[in-house]
Amino acid sequence: MYELYADIFDLKLLLKKNDADKPQAQKNRSERLKTPQTFLPLPELMKIQKNQRILILDDIYTTGRTLMHAYDIFLRAGFKNICTFSLSR
Template identity: 80%
Template structure:
C-alpha cells in the first residue's frame, strides 16, 4: 500500500499478536515519513476542555464560552495545527482531492473505538461550498468511521472562516439551524459533533448551542486538528 499523501510505501504487515488476538485490523494510509511531521496532542500540557496546546490550565477561550454562553467545553482533537496539517487541508479542501479523506483513517478510527456516543453528527458544508467542491469535506473525513446522522443545516456566512482573523471568527453570527430529524433525538443521549479543524471554536460552539438550547446536556465535540 502507498501513502495517500506522498506515495511512499506503507508496511501494513500484521504482528503475531494481532493475528492471534483476532482484533479488528485498522488500515493505515499514511507513511512514517509523513507521520513524523505531525504533532500529536496526547500527553502534552493542553487545556483540559479543548486541548489547546501549551495551555496553563483552562484556556481563555474556554473561560469565555462558559462566561458568555454558559457552555462548558468538552472537546477532543488528535493533532496540533501545523504546516503539515495546513498543506493537507489545502490539498483536500481547496483543491478537492477527496481521496485524502482517508489519510487519517487509522487515527480517527482508533479514537472512535475508545470513545462511545449515542448520536454522532457533523458540521455540514453550506450549499454554496458543497456545489463548489462537489463533496462535503467534514462528512467524507468521518463517514467510513461513524454512523453519521445529518441533524444540522448551514447557511453561508459573510465570508469563509479561513479568510477571517480571530476577532471576525469570534463575531461570526449563528449559521446553523436544525433539520426535522433533530426532533427524533432523545435529550438524555450522548451527542458528538464532528468538525475538521478547531481554531477559536466558534463554529462548533454555534452547533453546540443548537443542542444546548433545546435541552441536551451531554454534548461533546471532536476535530482532527486543534
Template identity: 80%
Template sequence: MKCLNCGAEINNNLKISEIFSLKEIIPNYICNLCRQQLAPLKNRHNCPRCFKPDSEGICSDCLIWEQKYGKTNCHQALFEYNQFIHSYFKLYKRYGDVLLAKLFYQDIKSWSLKNHFDVVTYVPASQSHFEKRGFDPVYELYADIFDLKKLLFKIDADKPQAQKNRLERMQTPQTFSALPEINNFQKNQRILILDDIYTTGRTLMYAHDIFLSYGFKNICTFSLSR
C-alpha cells in the first residue's frame, strides 16, 4: 500500500498475534515519514475543554464561550494544526484531492472505537462550496467511520473562515439551521458534531447552538485538528 500523501510504500508488518486476533485490523494510509511530521495532542497539556495545545488550564477561547454559554465545551481533537496539516487541507479542500479523505482513517477510526455516541452529525459545506469542490470535505473525512446523520443546513458566510482573522471569526454570524430530521432523535441522546479544524470554536459553537435550541443537552464536538 502507498501513502496517500506522498506515495511512499507503507510497511504494514503485522505480528502473528495481530493476524489471529479477533480485533479489527484498521488499515493505515499514511507512511511513517509523513506521520513524523504530525503533532499528536494526546498526553499533552491541552485545554480540558477544547484541546487547545499547551494551555495552562482553560484557554482564553473557552473562557469567552463560558461567558456566553456557561461551561459547555466538550471537544476533542487528534492533531495540533501545523504546517503539515495546513498543506494537507490545502491539497484536500482547495485543490479537491478527495482521495486524501482517507489519510487519517486509522487515527479517526481508533478514536471512534473508544468514544461512543447515540447520534453523530457533522458541519456541512454550504451549497456553493459543495458545487465548487464537487464534494463535502467534512462528510468525506468521516463517512467511512461513522454512521453520519445530516441534521444541519449551512448558508454561505460573508467569506470563508480560512480568509478571516481571529476577530472576524469570532464575529461570524450564525450560518446554520436545523433540518427536519433533527426531530427524529430523543433529547437525552448523546450528540457528536464533527468538523475538520477547530480554530476559535465559532463554527462548532453555532452548530452546538442549534442542538441546544432543540432541547438537546449532551452535546460534544470533535475535529481532526486543533
C-alpha cells in the first residue's frame, strides 16, 4: 500500500501490523468486525509531538475496522487531531 501514496504524502511508518489468522479479504463482515487489535506502535511514534496532525491511510474501506484499530493506537498515544483516508469504499 505504501506505493499508492508515496508520491502524494510525506509518509512515516509509525505502526506495525501483526499478521492476523487470515487476510481481511478472506473474512466476511462479521469476522472482520471481530478482528482483534492488529497494530503495535513503533518507537518513532513517541518522537512525534502530540499536537501534530495524523493522517491514517488505507487502500480499501470495507468495514472500517483496520482504520479504527489504527485510530485507537494514536488516540491512546495522546494524539487528538487524527483523520483517515482511503482510496475506495
